[in-house]
Amino acid sequence: MKKITLKLFRYNPETDKKPHYDTFKMEVEPTDRVLDLMEKVKGYEDGTLSFRRSCAHGVCGSCSMRINGENMLACKTLVQDLGTNKITVEPMLGLTVLKDMIVDMKPFFIHYESVMPFFVNDEPDPAQERLQSIEDRERFDDTTKCIMCGACTTSCPSFWANEEYVGPAAIVNAHRFIFDSRDKAAAERLQILNDQFGVYRCRTIFNCTVACPRDIQITKAIGEVKKAIATGNLD
């Protein structure tokens, strides 16, 4: 067992003008996840603590928060991974805070929708499946792993500065279709991202790549999209 101090960002829109922090001391296992600590607080200390969680296994993307100053999934981060007894949990930056760790994800999803994150191919359906070579599938494998947690976009100083920036997550999901050999709308998506609030807001700061719980090479994906726009070539 390990003694830790858990400091939680608190904001209740009904009573608070300003946010504050609540501190809890507890004994935990080094292999406990940050999400477990928050469940403990919610279950035994203060039932009003609000945060999003669903799968608790790092696949749904609900529990992304700022843990010790860095975006992570609370359900994937063990106490021992943090290497300290002081754990601070705060909501992600750059989105309005609705309550405690819960932020308004709407702007995030609007950007996601704007890049046409769906398969487009108006050619008549083939008799069987649309075939794709192993190499062609490999081309966009990395960006298929996104779970839409928002850790990348809300770690990006360009997004903090301007909400209109489409953000890394949307570009990752555009990349997933742009480089899919079966899809036919790459040109349209490149056009959407060829905008002052598109890929050019990326200043290669790399916070997104570091934050991504799926280890997606986000800045590389953005770089590939930038290059495709500049050269008009998908290779």
Next chain:
Amino acid sequence: MALNRKVSLFTGLKYKGGGPMWAWIMHRLSGLAMVFFVGGHIIAGFLTQQFGSEVGIAINTIYENWIFQLALFFLVIFHAVNGLRVVILDLWPALLEYQREAIWLQWLTFIPIYGLVLVVVLKDALGG
């Protein structure tokens, strides 16, 4: 009511972004500093030439000070090497996977160049 999305400079700086985030911040600051250096240099030249002004001479004295020169070289060389890293990564996105190594390489390039500056400037300043 909800809390405004605005991220203050202080909150932003507290985010643990690591090497590339600081490189980006320093790139911005050094870029801005260079605008002032060049601007100040032009103004000083103009004032001294046209009016033989004391202010121009005062600015030039600051520019010739060795501590100022060390700071100036630091910012200019940092800006150049960092800019080069970003340009190279932009041209060959495949290299973006090696961004950590790129930061190391950047300092490995910076140190000998700046070391040379240190030797030359300090020799001049201290050796007379």
